[in-house]
Amino acid sequence: MIYLDYAATTPLDSRVFDAMLPYFTETFGNPSSTHRYGQKAEAAVETARETIAGILNCRPDEVIFTSCGSESDNLALRGVALAQRKQHGLRRILTARTEHHAVSKTAERLQAEDGFQVEWLAVDEFGRVLPEAVEQALSPDTALVSVMYSNNEVGTVNPIPAIAEVCRRRGVLLHTDAVQAAAYLPVDVQALGVDLLSLGAHKFYGPKGIGALYVRKGTPLQSLLTGGKQEFGLRAGTHNVPLIVGLAEALRLADLEREERTARLKPLRDHIIGAVLEHIPNARLTGHPIERVPNHASFVFKDVDGNLLVNLLDAAGFACSSGSACKTGNPEPSEVLLSLGFPREWALGSLRVTLGLGTTPEDVEAFLSALPGLVQKARDLSGVK
């Protein structure tokens, strides 16, 4: 099998695994305990926090550990929205249909059940939110703007610094979901200019079940979990020490090896895009051709059932994903592709190919020689309908 779905998740880096190991058995203490077991565990958590703060270019007490990227997004949206309403009476949230469900569904819930108003920002044909769109939509009662750093489905990178500039000028808070981006793009929150930023470790060779939220000092934020005073009172629950250590080590390696990883994968990715568009009829790239994360290629094929294509690829030994992928055979076109303006007969046939540390040029060649035939098979089978 050849794994080409690194945007779904990545294998744990063995160096990260080694860094985590002592904290499962030897240094098992609860960081909240006062004894020496607790102190050792606490030291590990705080060291991890400092490492992450160094990479994010922020203060350690601006880093909140959560259970995953989705929790970080939930805490950012719900936590800020509720606090902003309480403190300033603000009720509007600006975000886009292209966001990960962790953001868009949270915004929908806030609208349906908590009386907030969600305004969906316009996106261009590549899925980009442009600063002008934000500028136009901003109003005095905007509580929060949430725009993802890079898109999980189509790979497009948003112009976050320019959007942040607009928000800052108007005095509005900006959150960015950097869960997909952090593996390849710099996450300097000062350069980005954001007030909140979500991370999830398993997208960059860290463990699953751990995430973090950067929260700029002074940002109104209400906790969602009640309980102990962990994480500055913003996230109750005993620290998952080994996973926190793993997150820090994985992010450190991603930052350290960022250029090297990009330099190796981008040409392979570009080769895939070129070959697919050249050799497969009725194929289109989705997302921006240049402003996209370097390991990410995504396509739509007209009149292809994307779910079926992914299954055919799997049977042929290639693990990829589709925006319409559904384990129960009940495919629906992805909202992201529909909001980019793709008609249904294109949007149903989406394919995402994402590369990673384990990808070799031979893997890419094998994939490229198999794909055209499988797209044709999928088309023939849809023709049966």
Add this chain to the structure above:
Amino acid sequence: MTKIVVAMSGGVDSSVAAALLKREGYEVIGMMLRLWSEPGKEDSNRCCTPDSMAMARRVAAKLDIPFYAVDAKEIFRNTVVEYFLQGYARGETPNPCLVCNRHIRWEFLFDHALAMGADFMATGHYVRLRREGAKTQLLKGVDATKDQSYVLHVLTQDKLARALFPVGEYAKSEIRALAEQMGLAAARRPDSQDLCFLAGEDYRNFLQRNAPQVNRPGKIVARDGRVLGEHNGLANYTIGQRKGLNLASSIPLYVLEKRAAENVLVVGPAEALGTQELLAVNVNWTSGEAPTGTFRAMVKSRYTARETPGLVTPLDNGNRVSVRFDVPQRDITPGQAAVFYDGDLVLGGGLIVSSR
């Protein structure tokens, strides 16, 4: 290595079929059709509820085989459900499982299996195969009470050549025991009943919602044309039915005939019931070759009917047949299939369009 796609349903039969093939060392892939359900009733479709798909997925994981769901909603709605509604509109009692096996399982899913690189497709049906040179014969399952050859008479040689039915060699009780022994969670799931898309409801409710025009009230008449009463829609009656006619009569009356064109239900006494000859169309000969002359065979004219002897005469190069039973039959029903047997061997069958 020989690659086999198993059509799974989450039930015990297809689960054990997959397990048996895996145990024999084949490369096994599980596939499951996502069939059509009425909007809002997805959870009650007996073949492919989220629950049964989750079960199939668990079985596949336990067997360590890949599992893929195949979307067949549209084609199922357009062929099987449409056929079901049209059948009632023609005054027939349609058997959608026949159409499903022919067009959904053994064309649509079969094509998907081949596209996956499969050499064979297996299902959990209780039938057997015998390969003789280049030909493959279809035989009844070992367990006479579970035999499903009636619905599989639609298989052609090219399908039979690539088909496998691992459970047909066993009794149902043995299959349940095997499932227990192999630790398959499906072992204790009850056997499925009724049509999958009816979601456990009476078919009349389904018709009422989906094709109200095919089931309108009309006259009940005697053979001589006398009007005896009102019926509440032809689809609510089957040939041979006695109960529920609500007619005042000194003798028991039975449904003899459904005249869809006039929306009339014909009834009569028990003596009038029974026809000795039927005409069937779309005949499939499992051997791939139509017999040239009349031959004697055992004939089954309903899934639940007993086989009865008769003379089968191929017409139009075997595309149609007439069957003359040795004795009149009480419930020959247009829309059902007539299937011909020589002992355990399935010779073929077709759809009944008329009887007299």
